[in-house]
Amino acid sequence: MRIDRIRLSNFKCYADADVSLDAGVTVIHGLNGSGKSSLLEACFFALYGATPLDRTLEEIVTIGAEEAEVDLWFTHAGASFHLHRRVRNTGDRATTADCTLETPDDVVEGARDVRDYVVDLLRMDADAFVNCAYVRQGEVNKLINATPQERQDMIDDLLQLGKLEEYRQRARKARRGVTAVHDAQQERLDTVAEQVAEYEERDLHAELNALQTELADVESDIENFEENREQAQQTKEDAERVIEQYADKRGELDDLKETITDLKEAIAETEREREALAETVTKARERVDELDERVAELLVETDIDADPDAVDVEAVRERRSAVAEERDDVQDEHGDCRTTIQSHASDAESKREQATTYEERAEEARERADELDAEAREAAEKVAEADERIEGVEAKLDAKREAFADAPVAVGEAEAHRESLRETLADVRERESEIRADLQTARASVEEAEELREAGKCPECGQPVEDSPHVDALEERRAEVEALEADLEAVREEKADVEERLERATALVDAESDVERLESRKQDLAELREGHAEAAESKRAEAEAKREEASEYEEQAAEALDAAEEAAERADEARERLGELNARISTLKGRIETLDALADALADRESAANDLEHARERRADLESTNDERRERLAEVRERKRELESEFDEGRLESAREEKSRAEDYLEKVTAKLEELDEKRSELRGKIGAVENDIETLEELRERRDAVQERVDALEDLVAEAEELEAMYGDLRGELRQRNVEKLERLLNETFDLVYGNDSYARLELDGQYELTVYQKDGETLDPDQLSGGERALFNLSLRCAVYRLLAEGIEGSAPLPPLILDEPTVFLDSGHVSRLVDLVESMRDLGVEQILVVSHDDELVGAADDLLHVEKDATSNRSHVSAGVEAEAAATLD
Template sequence: MRVDRVRLRNFKCYGDADLSLDRGVTVVHGVNGSGKSTLLEAVFFALYGSKALDDRTLDDVITTGEEDAEIELWFAHDGRSYRVERELKLRGDRAVTTKCVLETPDETIEGARDVRREVRTLLRMDADAFVNCAYVRQGEVNKLIHASPSDRQDMIDDLLQLGALEDYRERASDARLGVKSVLDGRREVLENLRTQVENKESQDLHEQLNDLESRRRELSAEIDRFEDQREQARETLEAAEDVLDRHEETRTEIETLESEIEELREKIAETEREREDTKDEIRSLEERRTKLAAERDELLEGADLDLVDPDRDAIDDRIETLEARDEELRDDLEDVRVAITEKNGEIDRLREEAADLESDAAEARTEAADLESQLSADEEAIDERETKLDDLESEIETARASFDDASVEVGDAADHLADLEAEREALTDEIGDVTADIRTAENAIEDGETLLEEGKCPECGQPVEDSPHVDVLDEKREQLAELEDRRDELQREREELDERIERAEALREAERRIDRLADNRDNLEQLLAEKRETVAERREQCERLRESAAEDERDAEAKRNEADALEESVAETRTGLGEINTERGEIRGDLETLERLAEIADERADLAGEAETLRERRADWETMNDERREQLSAKRDRKRELESEFDEDRVEAARDDKQNAESYIEKVDEKLSALEERRDEVQGRIGRVEEKLEDLERLRDRLEAAERRCEKLESLYEEAETLQATYGDLRAELRQRNVETLERLLNETFDLVYQNDSYAGIDLDGDYRLTVYQKDGEPLDPEQLSGGERALFNLSLRCAIYRLLAEGVEGTAPMPPLILDEPTVFLDSGHVTRLVSLVESMRGLGVEQIVVVSHDEELVGAADSIVRVEKDATSNRSRLERGEPPEAALLAPE
């Protein structure tokens, strides 16, 4: 596997960062706290998400003060390219993943869980395995050396992930105990079921059931016999009831016929009375028609209507003619009224317009007077602005005079000041770097003097005796003196530069004053021109206002004259209204007479129709009575026929049969009720016995199931015991195999680093005890090694564990990138070269990509590529810069 590129936005201390990683050795260089390790955390987070955050949460990932973050990672695995992208966003007070995508050569996978599952399958390791395998953290290696054998065993087991087998063994033990607990409970249930089955079987339930069923059959036979006798009694009862019902129906029908006969007689008499009443009503209608004809003749004689024939059509024609004339007169009347209204409206309009014109003329003369009073004030303002314009010209010339002896022209002061400030910033950075070097040298001298007082070498920490490095303090003191002289010189240069900046700032301020004065002058000139134009416009406006006032006064006079003429015309029009109203009154009188004549004609026609209707009704009633007389004769014949069929003796015999049958049925019902109760009782006892038999069968089934369950639990308990022992044996076997492989890899790695005659080899026993053998066979504890050798031994051990984790016992797994975090903490300059050899050996063993995180300048020259990390003190944001190491060839493959 190889990391190709990582891009960050708002990830922890990075605002925007984009880094490409190459094959070979890459050194990530920067001071402590600059954000070097954050780059590695971003790679792990892109692959495994929240599982790579240890005890932190997603909220810690987003840069403080931002709302979202984005991480992209491009990597290669097994010769194929992949890209994973994650986006986070703050929602309220917590962060959530809003996008998680893994692009593979075959498909695109979305969702945090699915992506993490695919990465784990692809790389064949989870987040913990990846970090433990690829990432050599600062400080963790030292724990392996300083730890006791048992602690070292646990730590290496954890690194080799053998601790999971112990977890599995403990889980198997917990499972075995759990199965034992369940098995004991099931055995108690089994014994309880056996006791219940034995109790049920001792009750002879089948014999009880047979006795009860025999008793039920006897009762059922007796019930059937009584039910047959009751059925015969019911048949006798039904026959008697049928005779009595027919007798009752005949008697009821005779009574009904008598009622219907009487009703028909009454209806015939009532209809005859109605015929006589209708004859009188017809006579009354004829009399009313005669009176209406007399009233019509009187109206015709009293009115001059010019009617040749007073029928309804002639009356309607005459009404239509008069209404048409009345409509014509109404239209004429309306035309006259409209003409008068329009003329009155025109008169009002003309007088209003005349008043408006006179008002406009007065306002125009007032406005002209106001404008004349403003003209004098405008002329005084023009004089004041011309004086102020001369003063601004003088001030501009005075400000320009400050550039007469300066080294820059007007307009170049800003650029000149920026150049000086940039020069001071660079000088301040250089002073800060020199000051940091002075503090480093002072700390190194102080640490060396402390070691020297203790009788140890100030460079490597070993006893001073026979050490060639005791003069290193003098070199460091000379270096400190040179750095202090350089800092003093730089500070003097910065003081001189501050004075030049102060003069440049004064020129810049003068330049700004010139710009402000020039802007004021241009504005004032523009205002002066606008004011002059305003004065000319106001003079013209005064003349226009006076001319408009005179014209409005002339128009007002003309409109008043026109209104007076219209008032005379309206008086003449009103005289024609009286003639029209007189003629319309005569027409309305004639129309009222004609409308009454029409009503009389309609009433006479209605009366004639009503009389004819009554005559037809009298004829219908006569026909109806004839039909009723025929029905009356038929009903009398039917009544005589029914009376002849009536037999009292037969009816009395039927009454006796009914009474005897009802008495017998009542007695039989009581007997049957008692027998059915006894049968139901027996049936209930049978049901209870059958329920007990069903319970017995269910208990037997449960007993068999409980026996099978106990057998399975006993088998499972034995399997759990076997599994527990298997995990323990497997852990011991794998530990021994790993110890053998790790010892071999450790010796190979240590030989590559120490290619001399100092040490013969390293022994790692089954309890993870480490022993270093010198060439003379003398054993050494790793604690007895010098500081630099001990640190290098630790790194060799960690790299051997990396090889074991990456390759596997069989040597088939792919090698992920190897990451070394601050490996030179305990190394002197002599051992750094051996560290380079160690890194070179790992690349020779097939590690395609190695990333070294360090703040040590000595390691920078030994890299294929350099990534420098710096943090801005103002924004607290880290930034990346790619660089080529001066001695990249040291790690190049041969």
């Protein structure tokens, strides 16, 4: 992974910053408190958010600002990504207003989804990044100062081994949970079995038959009483029908009286409305006359030659459109004229600015030519420096190759030789194990035979000695034991010899690895020297080109000034024409206003005429409506007289008596039916309860069988959970041992680069990540016994080794993330700083594409591929970043 660019807006002490980063070693320098660490924190915040920084979102936003934005562009495994975060702080609490990640295939939105995507992409969460790739200020000794248990947990978590322990704990919880469920299901099975026994003691089917017989008798009585009730109900309904008919006639009479009253009132109301409409007709006629006069007056002010009564609204609007079109044409010309003025004036100003720009570029080109000359000389000096470093690497190569002078193999064959010895050792150990097992069996057989013989039995078949043909077999077994003991001794001597040869082969593999690394380093230095040589020649040629470029810019500046004068003259001519067009536009606007007023008056006159006609038609309609109402009034009066002659009071009284008798019987039979219905409901409830008990019994039997199956399955599941728990524990131990072996190798490679010529020989890392330092004389040291500077450098070596292990994994490799070191020289003297420089360069040689270092140390600054200088303005208290020549100049001043 490589960080390509970081852009900040109102992030902590940065109001606005945009920084590009290249591959190689970049040193960020500046005074303490200038904001160097904040620049790295911005990169980390973009990837993982504010929580891993132990900060709140409020602390991210610059004091006094409402929003902060961070954009990060980075490349990973050959693909490009763009990450954007925006934080708002306008209320009581700051929030993430926007968080998006543009990938080559999609756009990820939302802080949580973006964080999960980054963790999967980098194979590191925030804690892993901080504990491994990001050595924060003041935490350089974090790993070495930790207790063995803390270091073990930290590295296990980095390498995802903590997940296996988590899975083991989950398996244990699952086992306990399944056991608890099994016990609960067993209790449930016992309970269900007891319930089944209780229900089976009752004869539920016999009880059901008795209740069904009693229910049939009750339902027969109910059927007889319901038939009698239906006859009484029919009698009651016939009487009610007669009473209702007389009531309907009485109601119709009342309705007719009300209708007569309503018709009289409606006729009177309509007559009043006709009188009001007569007044409306008069007012509408007067409005039409007024508008006729207004139209005549406006026609005089226009150039339309027509009779006021014959003039048409559409003709006026057409004339208005023609005048408006003429005005639009003039306005278009007016706009074109203004555009021409602005264009010529802008052109004149632009040409003047171009002339100034060309003059500035000419000056910059001459200054750049001088800078390039200086850079060419500096590149030539780096060529000489690279030659010296190549000679040093060649000397180291010769020393490493001497290890193969008396070796049984040549350089390049050591690994295969060691693997062959490992296979041989494995075969020897297997034979040793087989002989040891045979010897143990033979000894046991001899002991058993001796016991049988002492008991007077045959040692071969166990029969009495006098009856057995195998009495002499004991001596043969003893001879077999002696032969196996001799074989075991011989194979142990062979194993010791192979182990010794394997140890020498391992030393040759290490030497061979050093040769390969130094040869790669020599090739890198040769390529670096060639690059510096090409740069020196390129800088000289570029300086000459810059001087020629400056001459061309001076000629272009003179041409731009002549063009500016010509454009200014054209702008003055266009301003005269603009005044003429303004006068014409004013005249046309007056004509348009008069035509609009005329069109409005004509439209109003037409509307008033329509109102007059509508009022006349409405008055005629109301007169016709009243005539119809008078005819309806006469019809209603005639129907009222017919109904008054149809009433029979005797028939009405007889119907009332029959209704009363029927209601008395219905009241009594209803009470009886309610009593029977209640008894029927009670019997049905009892029958339902018995049927439910029968269904419950069947369900309990089925449930008992199902619970029994569940209990059996849970017993198998408990056994599987126990096996899974043991498997996770064994797997974690195996993977940790593999990690320890690889981490020890990586740590010694890094440690050898830093202390290869010192008094320290190697490091040893046990299964609990306990560290031991071996001196050249074989004595051991605890890392705490190192000096402060050595301890810090030792810890950096450990961090770098863990970093490589985490990035590469147990097998295979992955794109390495940037290695970030924030003020790593705090505890180092000048000698240890030189070794830190070597360590940084070695990490680059081992494949770390990008290394970011925050430091103001001159030696680190001098060894950097790129420099960034951070400076804080004392007035605004805001930081800004400079790069290139400006950063190098600032580093020299610091």
